[in-house]
Amino acid sequence: MFLLETVQPMAATGSFLYAWLMIAAPLVVAGILLVGGRVTDAWGHLLATLAIWVSFAVAAVIFAEMWSRPVGERVVESHLYEWFSVGSWSFPVGLYVDPLSILFALLITGVGGLIHIYSIGYMAHDPRRRRFFAFLNLFVAAMLILVLADNYLVLFIGWEGVGLASYLLISFWQERPAAAAAGVKAFVMNRVGDIGMTLAIFSMLAMFGSVRFQTVTEGAAQLQPLWATMIGLFLLLGACGKSAQVPLQAWLLDAMEGPTPVSALIHAATMVTAGVYLVVRSHAIFEASPVAQLAVVIVGTVTLLAGAWIGCSKDDIKKVLAGSTMSQIGYMMLAAGIGPAGYAFAIFHLLTHGAFKANMFLGAGSVMHGMNDDVNMRHFGNLSKYMKVTFATFGIGYLAIIGFPFLSGYFSKDHIIEAAFHANAVAGVCALLGAGITAFYMTRLMLMTFFGEERWLAGVHPHESPKVMTIPLIILAVLSIVLGALMNSWIQGWLEPAVGNHPHEVSLIPTPIGWATLIVVALGVLVGWMVFGRRPVPAVAPSSSNPLTVTGRHDLFGDAINDVVAVAPTMGAARGLAHFDKHGLDGAVDATAFAFGGLSKQMRKLQNGYARSYALTMVLGFVGVAVLLILTHLA
Amino acid sequence: MNPENYLILAAILFAIAAVGVLVRRNALIAFMCVELMLNSCNLVLAAFAQMRGNLDGQVAAFFVMVVAAAEVVVGLAIVMMIYRTRRSTSVDDANLLKL
């Protein structure tokens, strides 16, 4: 292990002084909308959208200023106030603006802003639109706290804040029991991950007496290996929860119950990538523990395959995309676990994925918009004719994700696969395989949705969405095309102050592994076309005994496993304890009372009303006393 | 004669009287047994006065007699009252108050 070069943060100056505005704007607006009530119904959504763009503007200005600074001055720490301090521990609230976090801020506010605009159209007729925008703003604020925090505890505030917002938005249509349940499930599973987060924080406090990124990064190398591993694994657990990585993946599919813009923003572009951010941010810890690193690689690899598997077998368009999201985040995890070589690639893929996946989710939303909110792809077909803009933009996203040359996914994913091969052949092969599967199920999605015959349900009249929805799609599609090429050779250098890696040379020309990837992807597309493109798709899912399909349709039995491992025991214990309290503990108390009552009734029989019996009792008592006297004297 | 014999006699008397209280139902007889117990005490007092060589015990016996007389007055009054009400002097008949 080598000690990484780190850049000392400097105090905030210039536009950095206003970094807090990024968080404050959406937070304040969320507060206004929630407290203000119906008064704000008419213009609330506009205000909310404005707030996000204000944040974006601030982020952009800061980004520009950061770019203009020399590399050594790009990490800025701005202390806001003392949250609390106790004993020798101090927990300040501060912002940590560095090349990594500003990229996130741009992603969050940029994609967030687009999705806000999109939502204006998407949620136009929802009676609780104001609340929706308030929650979205709350989410953006929390997410910004997460990425801009200068220590793990403040990060945790954002971490939980996005969890809350995610819960609120998944359950947004709460009159649907499935949505309400999905929200709770998401929150609770995230909380399981939070065990890891909190334990990591506790461990850091025990080890360093501080949770500042700076302190942890500098001190990580001095950790005992055991503790480094522990902290690493704790962090990984947290990351798994938030990023829906195996084994805490089950909530993400259910989370698709939320409105589609939510799926796009939270469950594709931003929140679910927080785990990757966390691992990259904590790179020093992982570098101190090869075990933890390996664990990250394993989790990432397993998840990228698992997500892809699920993506292959779902008919629900959003769930396919959700599986795909899991899978893509698996790639990022894998990259982040590889070590210094992978951090930049993880972030790179994260950014491009944010663009094209948001694009596709919004596209799916647009499709649903035209299909009376149906999500079953078996009821779609031939939509390319009726929804041209949606089709075009979706198509670009499709090409980007499968890694069509020179679109954004091509650069970012190939780098990961290549890096994976260098680090760990097994992971590399899996990643390569995953790329093929990705191509397969995305092809399936495209074919079932936009091509083939029309399998629409009665009364459905597909139509293109309004401009307010298509314009964000177009912008995101453009980003999906150019982002990869723009950042390919730039990202490593840019992130150097944050992750301390020296850039590798990356070229636009495919390497041997790159070629292999292209071939595998092409194969995937071909197979997809062979299966779904050449013959009609049944409108009802054919029953299948293929274990792969069955497992995939059941989300790899994630719910069943959770049920057996956690839910059933917990609920059983809960009911058992509630019952035991009433009948066991209270029963014991009642039994004692009852026993005393019975004793009392028995003893009262001695009080039989006969004076002679009383006299006898007295004499016997006297004898007893006499015996006692004798006994005490013998003793 | 050994004065201790008086003590033994007194003890026997006391025991007999006490058993009498326990076994006899008739309130008057039970009451008489109590008096017998008091008298056995008198015997003890007198015997000890002799043994200890002072008169205190004997004087005390007189006090006891007076007290016993007073007790008789009260006791008979109560027994009479009960008898007039219930037409019975059985102690066991009076057992309304119990449990």
Next chain:
Amino acid sequence: MTSLLPLYQITVPTLEFRQLAPVLLLFGAACVGVLVDALMLGRSRRFRSEVQMGLVLGSIVAALVYTVYNWRVSGGGELVAMGALMLDGPTYLMWSLLLFFGLLAVMLFKEEKLGGGANAFASSAAAIPGSVDEAEADRYRLEQTEIFPLTLFSLTGMMVFVAANDLLTLFVALEVFSLPLYLMCGMARRRRLLSQEAALKYFLLGAFSSAFFLFGVALLYGYAGAFDLRAIDAAVSNPVYGRGLLYAGLAMLGMGLLFKIGIVPFANWIPDVYMGAPTPLTGLMAICTKLAAFGATMRVFFVALGGEAWTWQPIFAVLSLLTMVVGSVMALTQHDVKRMLAYSSIAHAGFILTAITGANQNVPGGQPTAVSSAMFYLAAYGLATVGAFAVVTLVRNAAGEENDMAGWSGLAAKNPWVAGAMALFLLSMAGIPLTGGFMGKWMVFSSAWFGGYWWLVVAGVLTSLVAAFIYLRLIVTMFGQAPARTTFVGDASYWTWIPIIVGALGTVVLGVAPDLVLGPATMLGSFLR
């Protein structure tokens, strides 16, 4: 002085009239009371009870004043009446308490408004229940007022009992205070059958136990050759004769005393007698008899038998444990309020006995002794008890007092003040803080602990929990249940209200500012030996 009457000379006994004034006052008033009953005939007959009450109140108040005055003047610690009585700190303390509670309890005797112009006692106890005589006596208000002089006689006996310095005086006093009580027990106006039965039982068992008592006295006399307590103490320290006599005497004497207190297994009489006796008298017995008996027990065991403490302490410990448990447990399922209070009084006796078990006499630093602890407890208990029995007389149905707990349900809705006062008394008995009962419990338990009996304290607090349930049950009945239909709160005169109000105030004062009573009590806490 080892004998009462020296053989060859007869001295004229000297009586210290000032010191003896409280006793003599009561005794004199009692005698006058007898005459009043006998001589006020014809027209003046109807004023009898007023005159009697005046006599009683006047004499008790005067005696109380005299007691306090004597205490200020003499400060305690002198033998009077030829060595028959010891006027030391505890004596003054107990006299004051006896007179105070006697005064409170006797007020209930005079309550006539509640019963529609008649008090709780039979107008003519000699008349057969249900007979023409009785009806006539009721109709023409041919009231006998012997209860008042009888009460005074009894109080006189109690005062002598707690001050007696020799066993013979003790015995005589025992009878003097018991005999009137036996009689009065049978004099209830209503439910006379029960009342008479109570009298019979009380008398028979009381006489039985005093025979044991007397036998014990005789044996101790045999052991020590004298009746004087200090002579016995001397004999215990320097034994001349075998200890068999001592132990047998101790046991029998103890039985007689514990019977009067009501310590299990000598307490069978308490529930029956308390239940059958007229309620105002129950109030008097519950506190004054107990107080006197405890006072005498402590005097005998601390002064005369203090040298044998290691012998009787374990026995007392066992008995107090037994008493606490039996009293509390048996009260748990009672439905009759008076009977419940009777059982609870047994339990309280057990709690107080723990203080005697501890037997801490001369403790440093002006802390409470066993005597002051027990007396404090009795004071707190007395206030609550007198008040509680006064409330019992108030809660009535068409036939008289409503003693069934079912009839008490929802009392709070009918008269929150009465229910509130009762709740206060019950809470005090349960030992809830800010009431006198709590401080009392604290005192007796700390006394026991000082004597090394910490396990008894633990057992005591656990028993307190059971005991608390008893009182809480009645509180729940009064406050938490729907009002019973046939029960009402009687319209009483101030003779009932004064004890209730004094009881309530006293209970709170003892709980909040115990120093007022505890200070003097602690000062007077040690017997002169």
Next chain:
Amino acid sequence: MTFPWLTILGLVPLVGGLLLFLPMREASKWLGMFFALLTLGFGIGVAVMYTGGADLSVQVPWIRPLGAYWALGLDGMGLAMVMLTVILTPIVLLVEWRSSGLAGRWSSQAFFALVLILEGLSVFVFTANDVLLFYLFFEATLIPMYFLIVGYGGPKAGRAALKFLLFSLAGGLIMLASVIGVFVVSASAGRPTYLLSELAAVPLGGDVGRWLMLGFLIAFIVKAPMVPVHTWLPDAAEQATPGSATLLVGVLDKIGTFGMIKFCIGLFPEASRWVAPAMVVLALVSIVWGALAAIGSKNMMRLVSYTSVSHFGFMVLGIYAFTTTSLSGSMFYMLNHGFSTAALFLAVGYLVSRRGTADIDAFGGIQKVAPVAAGMLMVAALSSLSLPGMATFPSEFMVMSGAFGRYPVIAGLSTLGMVLSAVYALRLYRRPMTGPVNQEAAAPFEGRDLNVVERFAMVPIIGALLLFGFYPQPAVKLVEPTAQAVMQRVQLADPAPAVEGVK
């Protein structure tokens, strides 16, 4: 002697409460509220004086033969608890303004009187510097609480109240034995005293100290309440009105943890160190047990009270972990938990008052018809699950992170409580509020979302939760000196960071 502010602070509500027993008409409520607000005013005044450095303690001999004093004083923890009491009381009065006088209940005048008496007694409990004085008021608080349950509770209130009283009395009486024991030991050591400051010099170590400490501890465990003597709380809370339940759980139960810190540890530092491992385990059991039982509860009031069992587990964990952080966290938690539980009970109470039952399955889709009520319940539930941004988070974090330094495994396992808290809190929201609108359940809510008074009552509570969530520093600094004093008393130092030389 200075002006006895603390005595006045306790006497004002006591006198007010007693005054309210006098017959009067509608004015009684206003008078009651006046006294509650007056107390609040005094409380704020006392807080200002305390933070200004004024010495507010009084010490007057009270029962000389016992060495007991009328000794009142404040420390950070005491002030926090006093403030909690005086803030919650007017809120409770406001909430119960109408409902206390419903048919089948006692008069609302008596309710106001009892609440005020309870407030006064609580103030004395939290300020007593004398063991006997503390004990006296500790037990005395039971009585008004008992009547509050009996007189205003549900159909089984009598039984529940009795259970509450008997459990508390059981603990209290065991404590009485120890209180007496302390007297005996101190008297044997020379001069009897109950003054905390003087008892500090009395040797209360060894086996005797342990036994005496256990007596205190058992009472506080019952009071807090911790598993396995917690079963009285759900019953009492289920039957009590929301206002009474708030006072019961929010204020009265705090005496348990308060007592552990001030008396168990203050009097018996050595024995407390000895018992700490067991207490930590018991705390963990309480955390998990309470949370699970909350999940398994069908009655919302029961559910809320079970959450408190869990939360008290955290407080106890923080206390017996013996670090400055965890202790401060516990004390801070005591304050926050008061607000958090109040919010929960009041929010649930609003639902119950309209629907007439607390059965969680009797509701459904209420959010649609009563969004404000739903919002309140949501905020309350979030504070219960210690979401960052809520005041409960920093406190729970301090407890666990502090405890982690000494008992990593236990503290680690206690994080299970976090997960379970999410389950019960969201269950509490989801069942009544979400899903399809249950017509029968929703009818009573139609057009009857929270009224102005009900909203107004929630504002200070939620305000406090958010304020201390985002800016806990003042509260932490208030209680930290107490934590440091405890650390000094038990002679333990905070665990040092394992990695040296990093800053």
